[in-house]
Amino acid sequence: MIKLDHLTLRRGERDILRGVDLQVNEGEHWVLLGRNGCGKTTVLEMINGYLFPTSGKVTVLGNLYGTVDLREVRKSIGYIGPSLIEKFTLRDPVWEIVVGGANGYLRIYQEVEPEIRERAQQELARVGFAHMAEQPFGTLSQGERKKVLLARTMMADPQLLILDEPCAGLDLYERERFLDALAGLAKPGMSMLYVTHHIEEIIPVFTHVALMAEGRIVAAGPKREVLTPELLRSAYDVPVTVDWQNDRPWIQVGKE
Numbered sequence: 001m002i003k004l005d006h007l008t009l010r011r012g013e014r015d016i017l018r019g020v021d022l023q024v025n026e027g028e029h030w031v032l033l034g035r036n037g038c039g040k041t042t043v044l045e046m047i048n049g050y051l052f053p054t055s056g057k058v059t060v061l062g063n064l065y066g067t068v069d070l071r072e073v074r075k076s077i078g079y080i081g082p083s084l085i086e087k088f089t090l091r092d093p094v095w096e097i098v099v100g101g102a103n104g105y106l107r108i109y110q111e112v113e114p115e116i117r118e119r120a121q122q123e124l125a126r127v128g129f130a131h132m133a134e135q136p137f138g139t140l141s142q143g144e145r146k147k148v149l150l151a152r153t154m155m156a157d158p159q160l161l162i163l164d165e166p167c168a169g170l171d172l173y174e175r176e177r178f179l180d181a182l183a184g185l186a187k188p189g190m191s192m193l194y195v196t197h198h199i200e201e202i203i204p205v206f207t208h209v210a211l212m213a214e215g216r217i218v219a220a221g222p223k224r225e226v227l228t229p230e231l232l233r234s235a236y237d238v239p240v241t242v243d244w245q246n247d248r249p250w251i252q253v254g255k256e
């Protein structure tokens with residue numbers, strides 16, 4: 001699904017990425033963790049093809065970047081990033097926001113085919129929002145808006161779903177509802193790559209974790225092999241214990 005070969009990125013005097021290697025195979029869902037500024041968003045931008053490495057190779061869904069039309073590759077990538085919500089018109093009804101996901105449009109100006117409208121309704125139902133189709137987007141809570149964006153992203157039937165801190169700013173209830181919705185969208189042939197600062201967001205659907213520090217991936221593999229007190233301490237420089245409950249990790253700080 002994704003293969004990153006020794007990516008580096010140099011900006012001025014600074015090495016932002018210092019040789020990032022990562023391989024995401026079909027059937028795997030990954031979480032990317034690491035301290036502020038370690039390079040997570042930079043890696044996502046390279047996978048989206050918005051940023052090019054100084055050296056190294058990016059291959060996504062079998063396409064080696066630099067040799068392919070990135071607009072075509074992007075049709076198979078769903079992306080939910082921190083500034084996406086701001087791009088929509090708050091008075092537009094929820095169903096229009098979802099319909100736009102079929103072609104990546106931010107607003108709908110023409111007649112919508114009944115099949116597309118029906119599909120949008122189904123995607124809204126999958127996140128539990130069938131009843132909200134007519135409501136203006138701006139009247140929804142932050143968590144509800146994010147679930148609408150999930151439904152929108154699924155309209156394009158992405159093979160790769162990339163989420164950059166989607167639960168930032170959500171309260172406990174909204175976060176759990178969002179994560180439930182996300183778990184319900186996972187399907188064979190689709191992989192997710194999820195960036196977060198909160199280890200408890202690593203719900204059972206996620207299979208693998210990559211830990212970044214200072215522009216490098218310092219550990220990557222099945223989640224239970226990576227989410228160890230030793231590796232987390234080395235990446236975050238904070239002593240922690242990890243408690244697994246129902247296949248979900250919970251962190252306590254300050255205990256060796």
Ligand SMILES: Nc1ncnc2c1ncn2[C@@H]1O[C@H](COP(=O)(O)OP(=O)(O)OP(=O)(O)O)[C@@H](O)[C@H]1O
Pocket residue numbers: 011014016034035036037038039040041042043
């Ligand atoms: N155009 C640029 N010029 C110089 N430095 C940059 C540029 N873009 C990003 N950086 C730096 O690269 C580093 C990595 O940024 P990035 O946004 O990838 O980190 P991150 O791990 O996603 O951080 P956070 O968790 O805080 O979102 C940061 O220190 C940032 O200041």
